[in-house]
Every structure is written in structure tokens, then in C-alpha cells.
Amino acid sequence: MPMYQVKPVSPGEIKIDLPTCMYKLPNIHAQGTSRGEHAFQNGEVDPAVKVLEAQQDDILKKLYELKATVDGLTKTVTTPDADLDATTLSQGVSATVSKGTADLDSLLGKDLGALRDIVINANPSNPPLSLLVLHSLLCQRYRVLSTVHVHSSVTSVPPTLLSCLGPRHADSYTRHRFELGFTLIWKDVSKLQMKFNTQNMCPIEGEANVARFLYRLLGAEPQDPVLATQMDSWIDTAVFQLAEGSSKEQAAVLRSLNGALGRSPWLLGQEFSLADIVSACCVLQASDSTLAPANVQRWLKSCQNLGHFNCAYELLH
């Protein structure tokens, strides 16, 4: 029977927002169910999430370590050894291994399966004797294909210059059997020039510089920086003061050569080096070798006895 019904004054279910600023006491009466919730309220984290966070921290640490290592490497690569203390280096003669192996790939670039040809343009009026000596040394170490050409800018060249690299190798028709090519072109150039890889290397000018490059191919460069500097110093003296200097300068150089050779058989000490090659060639070209001081003459004789100087002596006559 439709009765008069009174509308409910208050809704049945009232949601109560419990305050979060207070902490809850565990329910003494109930057991177990509310513990997880309680723990969350206190700021502690779920163990699974803890593990994930730990992993993330690990990875970040590793990344930072890697970044530090790379930074360190870039620093060592870009800045020179300015803090290398020269006084701590060993004084005296360190054994320069004359039979050291030179890594041709690192010096000349990747081997692309074809002959690596070094081209040297020289003026026939000024033959580079030291390069001929180095050529002879290179032939001992590697299979070298040597060729001599005359450029159209030069009308004629004496036959001694055409055969200065020695007789033609029997296998010279198969270029790819050789490791290194040594192509000498007699050309009307003002300064001696060497070209190898025109895409990546600029040409090297000057007999002394080309000699240094070729010497490096022999793997005989002195590792000791003091010796290396001395070698460079002798080379520069020979090229600038002996070959191009006035007679006074030449005499001075001969005197200092004499002094140095009085103390040791070779300029750098006990080992034959590029300094001896370049200096000897300059002495032979500059003046009459019979007028040189005693030690210098003895030293020239020793050079000749090594056998590599024959090609140079042939051109002097």
C-alpha cells in the first residue's frame, strides 16, 4: 500500500577521508591484511621497485666510468707529451736495432693489392746521392721495383744517370710481385720532390726530408729521442752549411765532423745511421775528399766499405 515515505536524511554510505598527516597504528585486533599498505604509508618502497632502482644505479655508474675513461684518452691523444721529463731519460747509447721491422702499412697506408710506388722528381744537374744510397739499403730489406724515367721537360740526360739505380730486375715486367716501387724521374724541377699518395699526402720537398721519410721505411730510426735529435741536427748541418754554405762554413763543418768522428766510428756513436749517409754525400759533393781531415777520410772509407755508396761514387766521376 503506497505509504508516505520519508526521504532518507543522510546517505547510507559515507566515505571518510582519513587524514594522511597522522600515522596509523597497527590494528591490534585485525591481522595481516593492512600491513603492506601501512608500510607504503611510511615511505618504504616495494622490494621489486627497489631491485629495479638498484639496477638503474648500476648502469648509470658504469656509464660515468666509461665517460671518464674516454675523456682521459682524448686528453692523452690531443695534448703532446709536454710533461715528459727529459732528464729522467737514460743518457748514453741505447741500442738502435738496425734490423727493426717497419710497418709498411702504417707508414704508407693500407695495402690495396697493388704496387706501392714512390715517385721522386729530381733535377739531373743536381743528383740526390743520399737517396741513391737509401735506395740501395731499401733493396736489401724489401723487393723494390726501381725504374728511371726522363721527363719531356729535359732534353737529354747522361747515361750514368739513366743507370744510377742499377741494372733492371729480371722480374720487372710483373709489377705486382714487388712490395715497393722506387720511380726516379729526371725532370726540370727547382727542388727535389717526392710524391706517394696524392690524395692523402702532400708532396715532400727537399733531399733531406725525402731521405728522412725513406729512412723511416727501413725501420732503423733511433728510438732514443736524444739520438734522434742529434741525427736531425747532423742532417741539417750537412744540408744547410755544408752543401749550401760558403767555404768558411764548409771548413767549420768539416772541423766539427772531424772532432765528432775522433770520439766514435760513426756520427751517432757505434751505429751507422742516416746522419752518416747524408753527411758523407754532402762532403763528397761539396769538396775534394782527399783534402778532408784525417778522421773524416777514414770515416768516408768506412762508408764506402759498406757497399751501399757505390752508386754515389759512380756519379761523382
Next chain:
Amino acid sequence: MTKENVQGASEEEPQGQSKKGLKKQQKEAEKAAKKAEKQAKLAADQQEADEDDFAKDRYGVCPMVQSRQKLDRALVRVQDLTPEKAEQQIWVRARIHTSRAKGKQCFLVLRHQQFTVQALIAVGDHASKQMVKFAANLTKESIIDVEAVVKKVDQKIESCSQQDVELHVERIFVISQSEPRLPLQLEDAVRPEGDGDEEGRATVNQDTRLDNRVIDLRTTTSQAIFRLQSGVCQLFRDTLINKGFVEIQTPKIISAASEGGANVFTVSYFKTSAYLAQSPQLYKQMCICADFDKVFCVGPVFRAEDSNTHRHLTEFVGLDIEMAFNYHYHEVVDSITDTMVQIFKGLHDRFQTEIQTVNKQYPSEPFKFLEPTLRLEYKEGVAMLKAAGVEMGDEDDLSTPNEKLLGRLVKEKYDTDFYVLDKYPLAVRPFYTMPDPNNPKYSNSYDMFMRGEEILSGAQRVHDAQLLTERAMHHGIDLEKIKAYIDSFRYGAPPHAGGGIGLERVTMLYLGLHNIRQTSMFPRDPKRLTP
């Protein structure tokens, strides 16, 4: 019509002549008077002219030279007009290159082949006004005989080839007149390309030149080019004869296409058809099998290639060499390269004037080469290209841009415009190429390049009939068609190799020109059959 009206008007008013009528009459009278004056003056001038022409017999148009009389007159060439002949009175036959009249003087530039000289006709003892006028009106390119005194000049005449002398003309006669309108102007034809565009002066189009080849060939540049080409041919012959070669002539009408068969011209031969020879290959080799040892031949080569490029012609002159060798085909390569070097040296020594003349219109770098010639292996060439960033396989053929790039790289490293590339891959060579004994993927073949463009393709030939048959089958060639060729190797054939160059291409590349039609006198290409 107006006169009639006027007359009508005056008739209408017969009595008093109106002002108009009077004025008209006066004007007419004035006109008539002026006309009479002019005519009188002309008549007077004419009389004067006729009276003053004391030099009448010193100039004129000669009757056509029909060998009516044999004059024992020595004509001096323009080339030989030097200060040594000063004050001598000589006869010269040349063409009129240009003429310029200035009042009482007329300057002519006379030209013979590559040489030009200035000539002067001035009113004076020897020449009258009429003579100067006659000289000024002569058409360009006419051939004239001139008697003159050679005079030294103080200031060099820069525009002529004979810069130190000038001719003072005393007699001038026309031997062969030219039509006044020329299809092209020679000064335009000799002008360098760049100049024309800048100053607004014309240069001549190549097609116009080729259509009017007779006139174009008269220019100093063309004369120089073809004299140099003649030199190439002569040096080729001389060098080879000195090396003991024999010159042979091979047939050009052949029954079977020698190289592949794709690009041959067919001719009707009585009841059948025949082909025009693509190269003397077949016959050169037959001569070697016939014990001639070293042969060469100079003759036309016909290639029906539909290529319209700057370096292809359908007919060109081929200089071919074939040589038997003892043990290694490099003997032949050395011989060929030595011949080329002798040609270059000969051109450099004997044809400097021609090279300079061509350089005036077409500037280029002088040709450089090494002696002995640089010989690189194909692998080295590929390595150089790879180092420069080109991607190609070890056995791919060189495309034209790659060839040009390799030429530039070799020029940079070795400073030579001429080199040989040896040991090409076998797959890209014709079937008669001998394979490399050590590596079956390569062959004993070589190409020679000038300024980065190929001029010679050669190889050691297969001289064994069986191997030849195998190679032909491998290339899918019909053995019936080349039966005669294979047969020639069955009765003892020496090992041999050779190659051929194109005369026009070598001339073009030596001079650094850019289109082969400039070095072919009457070029033939897919679009041109005349002149």
C-alpha cells in the same frame, strides 16, 4: 601628279599666272639648273679621272689563267718575306685577307696559308687614285699577283705573321676573284671562343665551318692542325721503317665482320653483300703468320657506331701495328711506346710554329710524357681510383669518367699525359686476346692513354687455333663466320701482339683540342655525309 594639277591650275587661269604657278616655275628652273651643274661636274670629273690615270696598265683583272703563256716569273712566298729581302722588288701571289682604304692610301693584308704580310698602296709615283680605289674594292679571298718593293718597318706589325716588313705595291692584278659575300668570315673563324662572347664579336659555329669546309680550312689554325697531322703520319712511318717494319695495305671490303659484327657498314657486292672493314686486325695477323714479322698499315677504318660524341667518327684513319715477339709481349709494348715517344719528340722539335698557332685559338697545356713510357698495371689503376673514392670491382671495365679521373690522378703523381695500363681483366676484352698464364681472370692486354682518353687498345693475340676456337665459343661467336681467320693459325703461327691508333684522335689529344671534327678534314659521323 601634282605637276599635272599645277598645270591644270595654271591652264584654268590662263590670264595672269598666279603666285603659286610662278613659284612652282621658279623652283623647277632652280632644280633644272642644279641638275645641269651636277652633270657638268661629273663630266668634268670623269674627264679628270680619265686624264689622270697614268697607272692604267699597272692594275686590273687578269684574264682567266688558261695557260695562255708561260711566264718565267719567280713568285716569292709570303713566308719568305723577311728583312733580308729589304729594298728588293719581287712578285708575290697571295689572297686578300683584309683591305682598308683611307683616302689616298689603301692597306691590304695578304695571306698565304699560315702567313700574312701587310701591303700598302699609296697615291704617288707608281699608283694613281683609281688604282687605290680599285685595290680597296677588291673582294676578300681573291687571289692576286702583286709586284712590290719589300720595306723594313720601324714598328713591328703585330697583327701579321711577317712582323718586320711591309710591301709597297707597284703593280696589282687579280688572278681569281672571289664572290663578295662569304659564308663565313675568316677572322671570326680564328677568334678564340672566350673573346667572341665578351666583346660581342662573332665566332663561327662548328656546323657552319663543316658545311663550308673549303673556306674554314684556309684559316691559319686549320692549316697548322693539318700540317701537324701530316707530321704525325710521317713520323709514324719513319720511326717504324727505321725499326725494320714493313708497310702493308689491307683490303677494306671484307666478307665477314672481324670484331664482333655489331657495327659494320654493309655494301652491295654484285649479287651478294660485303662489309667495310672495321679494322685491319685479321689481315695484320695473317701477314705475321706469313712471316713478315713486323708490319704496319695506314688506312681508313669504318665503324657504324651511332655515337654522336666529341671523339667518335664513322670513318677515320687508322695507324695499326702488329709484331711477332720472342718470349714476352712486353717486347711489343716497349716497341709501340717507343714509337709514340719518338712521334711526340718529333712533333715537339719540328712543329713548334704549328703548335703555337693552334694554341692562339685553342690554348692548352703542352703535352708531357716520360721516357721510357710509364706502364702501370690495371690493379694499380684500380687501387688509385679506390683511393680517390671511386667504387668499382677489380674486374670491372673502366668507364669513360673513370678513365679521365685516372688520367688526372696519374698526371698528378707522375706528371705525364701519356701512359700504358697493362693486364686488363679478360672478361672485357675481345675473344682473340691471350689470357694471363698466371691468373685466368686477367689477360695480356693493354690500353694506352693520352690526356686521360684512350688512344690504343692492344693485346697479345691467341696464336693457337684450338685455344682460339675455345675462346670464340666461350664468347658465343659463330665459328663458321671466322673459319678463315682460325685457319690462318693452323700452319705454324709465331706469338705476336699489336695495337692500333686513330690519327685524328692522336692529333686532337696532342694539341689539347676538344672535338675530333677539328682534326678530321672532311669528317664523317652519323649525321654528316658531305662535303
